Amino acid sequence: MSRRQRSGNGVRGPNSALTEFLRNAGITDAFRQRREREAQEQQEGDQPTNTTTPTTTTEDEEATPDVSINATPEATPQVEEEEEEDDDEIKEMRRAAKRKLRNARHSGRRQLRSRNGGGAPSDSSSDSDDDDPNFSEDEDDLNNMNIRKFGEMDDCVECGTSFELSVSSRFIKEKAGYLCNPCNQLLKNRERKARMNQMTARKKRKRVAQALLNKTDVKIPKLQDVCIKKITENIEDVDVLGDIGQVNLNRISKILSKNRSLNDKTIALFLSPELKKLEFWDCSNVDSDSLNKIASFCPQLESLTLFMCGQLHNDNLKYFATNLPKLSELSLNGPFLISDIMWQDFFQDKTGEILDKFEIRNTHRFGNDSLISLLENSGRNLTSLKLSRLDGINSGEVYGLIPHYISESKLTHLEISYPANEELINDDLIISILSITGDTLVSLNLDGCSNLTEKFLIEGVCRFCSNLTHLSIQNLDQISNEGFVTAFKAYSEVNIGGLLEVYLSRCVGLGDEAIYELLKHSSHTLVELSINSLNLVSKNFLSQIFTENQHQYKRKLLERVQREDGDGNVKFYDYIKLPLLTYFDVGFVRSVDNEVLQLIGESCPQLKVIEVYGDNRCTSRARVREGLMIIGRQSDEI
Structure with missing residues (x-):
């Protein structure tokens, strides 16, 4: 009985996985063939052993000692069974190899017939080859197949x-054949050009995306811009250029800050003894020791702006207070390492x-005591006060001290935005502050004070x-549409000049009438306007205010309103022109579509940038005048 029992699933002992792999891959087992030939040679050598002299037998034993020892009568039947089994496995592997080559030939023929318009051949022929009585096991059948070899002509x-x-030689799978060398070179050239075009695109x-982020057009840069770009790329060697001007240095500083390239080495390039105003918009890579250089190299400094200054320590602020005697303007963003006590000491010094x-x-370390110290020592001199995202101030009474000290x-300029708790800032506090200094106020920012109403x-x-x-x-969701209309109707009698910049993002209670009153008051002066996320603004309203009254659509609408005497739901809005508007944010205003975009572009001749994030009906098919940049369309590929 054989040592390995065959089963229907092809599992035959410890070597079954390897044997199954060889069978499926069509690989001939050379080791088994060699062992088969050795067994045959042994059988041929054993036959003359019985008829020869003892001397010959001795020589055979010396030549093949292992065979004479292992050739016992009990082992002979087992060896024969293994040889028969090996023969079956070899035949199966040969059959698998021929089946694999035959399938490859049939697939090539099917592709040729489909390309030439012929019918697809039947697959049943390949499946029935195993049952074909003429199916040959000879290796010559493999050579009879129409398969080209290297060195043959094709x-x-x-x-x-x-x-x-x-x-x-290159094989083309789609055409089931090889290419000659000239055709192969042409194909390589086409592929190379395709890759180059892809890289160029x-x-x-990338340039278009960068321009969109900078809100500029893709155009030929000025020579000055090219020089500044090269300087920023080689900023560490800028000393060889000598004096390049303070204006250009400020531009280079902004570019470095935007690229996060301002560090301990490059910061010294912008420091000079006669400097009076210094602005660094990203100090995240500048350590504490390098920040001290500002006070060391610029003793005449009067205005200092440091944004993202997370490495600014107590010692730095103390050093500024000691070595910058003329410092009167200070703007800091993110100084979370400076303690509450250090702020109090800073304001109590001469600088305060x-x-x-x-x-x-x-910063969360600028607390209640810090604000009180600021108001007590500097409140009477303040012309600009901006407090934003200060989680350390958690008392409404402390904010209530502002009108008593200014x-x-x-x-x-007044900014109180995004307090730690919305209940800290209420209508009465803002009214009290405005009653004291409202007549000189030119900028008011109350973003995130969501407890405020139209009061x-x-x-x-x-x-x-x-x-x-x-x-x-922004984010004042308790202001109602009616209250805003009432306020701006009254405001038209107080402020005749008009507003330059208005940001109403996410004031979700405002609708058509509120925006209409705002535009009637400030349409001739508005430069920037944001109505982001005002879902109550309708397309009918936007279409009317950006369409001239002489238009046929407006005339018919006016006649309809006059016939109904204002009793109907249709409202008429006069045409409003915005001659100075350069920036308009209508993101997430669902009523904005391609038609509205075209009307806005025609009514705003100076408009440069319009943002339409979230307006899924704004596509690339919108007819937009030249010079108007639309940012945020889903159809734009970046």
Whole structure:
């Protein structure tokens, strides 16, 4: 009985996995063939052993000692069974190899017939080969197949020219044949050009994306811009150029900050003894020791702006207070390492007495006592106060001290945005502040103070802020549409000049009437406007205010409204032109589509940038005038 029992699933003992792999891959087992030949030679050598002399037998035993020892009568039947089994496995592997080659030949023929318009051959022939009585096991059948070998002649599937197959000949799977060398070179050139075009298109998309981020057009840069770009790329060797001007240095500083390239080595390039104003917009890679160089190299500094200054320590602020005696303007963003006690000491020093502009953002260590110390020592001199995202101030009473310490009619810029708790800032507090310094206020930012209602607009802004030009009230969702309309109707009598910048993002209670009153008041002066996420603004309203009254559509609409005497649901809005508007944010206003975009572009001749993020009906098919950049369309490929 054989040592390995065969089963239907092909599992035959410890070597079954390897044997199954060899059978499926069509690989001939050379080791088994060699062992079969050795067994045959042994059998041929054993036959003359019985008829020869003992001397011959001795020589055979010396030549093949292992065979004479192992050739016992009990082992002979087992060896024969193994040889028969090996023969079966070899036959199966040969059969698998021929089946694999036959399938490859049939697939090539099917592709040729389908390309020539012929019918697809039947697959049943290959499946029934195993049952064919004429199916041969000889290896010569493999050689009879129409398979080309290296060194033979073949016809090119592209041009039909005969050529000699070589190792470098290229096989085309789609055409089931080889290419000659000239056709192969042409194909390589086409592929190389395709890759180059792909790289060029990728670089172009990258330039377009960078221009969109910078809100500029893709155009030929100025020579000055090219020089500044080269300087920023080789900023560490900029000393060899000598003096390049303070204006250009400021531009280079902004570019380095944007690219996160401002570090301990490059910061010294922008410091000089006669410097009075210094702005670094990204100090994340500048350590504490390098920040001390600002006070060491610029003793005449009067205005200092440091954003993302997470490495600014208590020692740095103390060093600034000691070595910058003329510092009167300080703007810091992210100084979270400076303690509450250090802030109090800084304001109590001489610097706090001359400080007239102070801005601080994104720190939890500027607490209640810090704000009280600021108001007590610098409040009467402040002309600009900006407090944003200060989680350390958690008392509404501390904010309530602001109107008691600021001087009357002196504050020009006020920002109280994103407090730790929305209940800290209420309408009465803002009205109290505006009653003291509203007549000189030109910029008011109350973003994120979501506890405010239209009351501070009606009783505060409309009554006291006659010179206001910048208004930002984003995320104030409690302001109603009717209250905003009432406020701006009254504000038209107080502020005749108009507003320059208005940001109403996510004031979800505002609708058509509110925006209409705003535009009637400030349409001739508006430069930037944001109505992001105002879902109550309708397409009918936008179409009317950006369409001239002489248009046929507007005339028919006016006649319809007059016939209904205002009793119907249709409302008529006059045409509003925005001659100075350069930036318009209509993102997530679902009523904006391609038609509205075209009307906006025609009504705003100076408009440069319009943002349409979230407006899925704005596509690349919109007809937009030249010079208007649309940012945020889903169809734009970047």
